[in-house]
Amino acid sequence: MDTKKIDISTSIKKIKLSSCIMNASGALCSTEQELNKLLKSSSGAIITKSCTSSPRKGNMNPRYFFCKKYGSINSMGLPNLGIDFYLDFFEKKKTKKPIFLSISGLSKEENFFLLRKANLSSKISAVELNLSCPNILGKDKKNNMINIGYDSYKLSYFLKEVFKLYEKPLGLKLPPYFNEIHIKNIAFTLNKYPIYFVTCINSIPNGIFINSTNESVVISPKKGFGGIGGKMIKPFALANIRLFYLYLRKEISIIGCGGITNGKDIFDHVLCGASAVQVGTQFIEEGLTIFDRLEKEFISILDKKNYLSINNFKGNLKKNLI
Numbered sequence: 122m123d124t125k126k127i128d129i130s131t132s133i134k135k136i137k138l139s140s141c142i143m144n145a146s147g148a149l150c151s152t153e154q155e156l157n158k159l160l161k162s163s164s165g166a167i168i169t170k171s172c173t174s175s176p177r178k179g180n181m182n183p184r185y186f187f188c189k190k191y192g193s194i195n196s197m198g199l200p201n202l203g204i205d206f207y208l209d210f211f212e213k214k215k216t217k218k219p220i221f222l223s224i225s226g227l228s229k230e231e232n233f234f235l236l237r238k239a240n241l242s243s244k245i246s247a248v249e250l251n252l253s254c255p256n257i258l259g260k261d262k263k264n265n266m267i268n269i270g271y272d273s274y275k276l277s278y279f280l281k282e283v284f285k286l287y288e289k290p291l292g293l294k295l296p297p298y299f300n301e302i303h304i305k306n307i308a309f310t311l312n313k314y315p316i317y318f319v320t321c322i323n324s325i326p327n328g329i330f331i332n333s334t335n336e337s338v339v340i341s342p343k344k345g346f347g348g349i350g351g352k353m354i355k356p357f358a359l360a361n362i363r364l365f366y367l368y369l370r371k372e373i374s375i376i377g378c379g380g381i382t383n384g385k386d387i388f389d390h391v392l393c394g395a396s397a398v399q400v401g402t403q404f405i406e407e408g409l410t411i412f413d414r415l416e417k418e419f420i421s422i423l424d425k426k427n428y429l430s431i432n433n434f435k436g437n438l439k440k441n442l443i
């Protein structure tokens with residue numbers, strides 16, 4: 122009998138995950154009930170919905186739509202229960218799973234406030250600072266975070282301030298980039314700071330899905346425009362992971378996010394350079410059992426390829442040799 126043990130654990134610097142598969146921020150991780158279920162699941166870690174300093178209701182409904190062939194569109198508008206709820210929730214829990222707190226202040230000042238609070242919690246393994254929410258209305262004058270993920274000069278100045286007041290592990294949720302030079306410039310900036318990880322990618326902003334029968338858009342906020350996730354965005358996620366893997370310091374880990382529906386998708390993300398993966402759209406559609414299914418499918422691929430751990434192939438994407 123074959124006794125080889127395939128290990129899909131991973132680490133994000135000093136943070137150890139028993140499985141490299143976890144939920145994406147925003148996917149079934151907003152409420153007490155959802156977080157309790159995630160705690161019991163086989164995900165390797167938990168990340169919360171991006172939070173703000175006070176609870177938010179978010180945009181009007183319908184604000185999420187799923188299509189099996191392509192993926193999802195959303196314009197949730199950052200609905201969340203406020204940072205105190207998420208910190209209090211984990212304060213009461215005993216778990217070995219790493220806990221990632223996603224924060225998404227609408228202004229720099231709000232992010233500093235959130236980071237100061239997160240700094241005080243002993244239960245949070247890391248903060249994932251969301252620099253890429255696609256669905257907040259730009260007309261809010263206090264919002265000086267708009268496009269910061271696309272501006273390496275503003276980003277550098279912001280991170281300098283962040284690291285003056287925040288000492289714990291920090292990762293950044295990045296928007297998708299569509300040019301190599303853009304990623305090179307952002308990576309050059311990030312390499313100057315003690316960042317633990319980047320998560321690539323947030324949903325692709327400003328898409329529309331159309332219902333041709335009704336001749337209408339499918340979600341209500343922002344005239345039907347929203348962030349695109351799921352199957353359709355996998356090639357963009359892979360390209361972003363790959364280029365950040367090539368340009369970032371090796372000490373900065375990459376968490377892949379975008380278009381994961383099966384074990385092969387996880388394999389592809391890791392091959393491009395991801396140390397862990399997050400599942401959003403497909404988790405929303407399939408629910409908690411997805412973590413067991415993906416784990417099984419991923420292990421079966423590693424078994425066939427004779428890999429015993431993700432470190433055997435992480436980042437080893439080859440040139441086309443034909």
Ligand code: RRO
Pocket residue numbers: 147171195196197198199200225251253254255256323324348
């Ligand atoms: O809540 C949202 O509308 C949202 C957020 Br904060 C985000 O980061 N990404 C996304 O697709 N939706």
